[in-house]
Amino acid sequence: MNGAVVLDIEGTTSAAAHVKNLLFPYARKRLADWVNDRGHEPRVKAALDEARELIREHSVRQSGDQAELVRVLEQWSDEDRKVTPLKTLQGMIWSEGYARGDLQGHIYPDSVQAIQTWRVSGTPLFIYSSGSVLAQQQWFTHTPYGDLTGHLAGYFDTETAGPKRETASYHAIAKCIDVQPQLILFVSDSRQELDAARRAQWRTGWVKRPQEDPSPESSDHATYPDLLSVARRETS
Ligand SMILES: CSCCC(=O)C(=O)COP(=O)(O)O
Numbered sequence: 641m642n643g644a645v646v647l648d649i650e651g652t653t654s655a656a657a658h659v660k661n662l663l664f665p666y667a668r669k670r671l672a673d674w675v676n677d678r679g680h681e682p683r684v685k686a687a688l689d690e691a692r693e694l695i696r697e698h699s700v701r702q703s704g705d706q707a708e709l710v711r712v713l714e715q716w717s718d719e720d721r722k723v724t725p726l727k728t729l730q731g732m733i734w735s736e737g738y739a740r741g742d743l744q745g746h747i748y749p750d751s752v753q754a755i756q757t758w759r760v761s762g763t764p765l766f767i768y769s770s771g772s773v774l775a776q777q778q779w780f781t782h783t784p785y786g787d788l789t790g791h792l793a794g795y796f797d798t799e800t801a802g803p804k805r806e807t808a809s810y811h812a813i814a815k816c817i818d819v820q821p822q823l824i825l826f827v828s829d830s831r832q833e834l835d836a837a838r839r840a841q842w843r844t845g846w847v848k849r850p851q852e853d854p855s856p857e858s859s860d861h862a863t864y865p866d867l868l869s870v871a872r873r874e875t876s
C-alpha cells in the first residue's frame with residue numbers, strides 16, 4: 641500500500657497495563673516534587689499555566705494555590721484524563737525515568753515485526769498517541785528490542801494534532817503529512833478513535849487483542865487480533 645500508516649500506542653503497539661500500572665504511577669508519585677522543584681522552568685511553567693487555565697474554565701470556585709493544582713493533576717492522572725498539560729508533565733517526568741534506567745517502553749513482539757514489515761514495504765509509519773511527543777519518542781527509544789525510532793517517520797499528540805476522538809485531529813494530521821486521507825490507515829484499539837478517523841475519510845484497522853479486550857464487542861472496522869496481522873494484510 642502506498643500512503644501512510646498511523647499507529648496508536650496503548651493497547652495497539654503496546655500493553656495498556658504497562659502504561660497504567662508503571663508509567664502513570666511513576667509520574668504521579670513525582671508530580672508534587674516536580675512542580676515544586678521545576679515549576680519555574682519555562683516548559684514546566686507553560687504546562688502548569690495551561691493546567692490552571694483548564695481548571696479555571698471548568699470550575700466555579702478555585703483557590704489557585706499550588707497544592708490544589710497538584711491535587712487536580714493527580715486526580716486527572718487517576719482518571720486517565722487525556723489533557724495536554726498533564727500529558728506534557730508526565731512526558732517530562734518519564735523522560736528522566738528512562739534516562740535514569742527506571743523505565744522501559746513496552747512493545748508486543750508482533751508489533752516489532754509489524755513495524756519492520758511496513759518499513760520493508762516502504763510505507764511511512766507515524767505514531768498518534770495521547771501521550772506527548774516526547775513521551776512517545778522516549779517509549780520507542782527505550783524498548784527491550786532496542787531503539788525503534790529509526791523506523792518511525794513522525795509523531796502526533798493532543799497538542800500537535802488535537803484529541804483522538806475528534807475528526808478535526810485526523811484532518812490536521814493528513815494535512816501535516818501531506819497524504820490523501822483515503823490513503824492513510826489508522827490502527828487503534830479504540831472504536832471512538834477509529835470512528836473519528838473514518839469521519840475524516842481515513843481507512844481504519846481495529847486491533848482487538850484478546851489479552852487487552854476479551855469482550856465479544858464487534859464493529860464495522862476491519863478487526864485484527866494483533867498488529868502483525870494488519871501489516872501482513874496491508875502489505876500482501
Ligand atoms: C507511551 S506514551 C504514554 C501513553 C499515554 O500517556 C497515553 O495516554 C496513551 O494513550 P494512547 O493514545 O496511546 O492510547
Ligand SMILES: [Mg+2]
Nearest residue numbers: 648650651829
Ligand atoms: Mg489506545
